[in-house]
Amino acid sequence: MEALPTELVVLAWSVVLLFVHIMLQGAGATRDNGLDYNASARDEERPVSKLTGRLNRAKNNFLETYPAFVALALALAVSGRTGGWAATGAVVWIVARIVYLPLYAAGVPVIRSLAYVVSVVGLALMFVGLLF
Structure with a gap:
């Protein structure tokens, strides 16, 4: 089996990070207001x-920049322009997004x-890899 491009591996892990965000926020809301309220409308x-x-x-x-990451990762994979700056950008993006979450939680x-700016630099590297 052929190895996936780095950009698609990071895309797969980004789904895990999305659910970490959702689960942490949901757990906090349940702790604060109870399961009945959080399960309601x-x-x-x-x-x-x-x-x-x-x-x-x-x-x-996370959700504000996530669509840009997904679009770039898929465009890179479809166009066959994976690797190099694009792969570096994908890794930079996810590492910065992972670092961002506990920093924000801790205030x-x-x-x-x-960390946010570094994640945007990662997106920019992916963009450069796609177009140049």
Whole structure:
């Protein structure tokens, strides 16, 4: 069996990271407001702890750039332009996104923002690998 390109391996692991975001935020919301509320339609908003709020914002931030990563990874694979800068960019993106989550949860301000910027650099490397 032929090995998958790095970009597709990272894409597969990014799905795991997506579910880590969802599960952590959901667990926090359940802890804060109970299983009955969290399993309901949640028509009325209830307050959550600082940690759960941070986990929710970290998840939302992940979801803001995730479509760009998925599009770039798939475009690279379909076009056969995987490897090199593109593969490096994919790895940079996921490592930065993994680092970002605990930094945001802990409320670390500047380093968290740097991790975000590094993840965007990873996307830029993928873009360069695709077009140049």
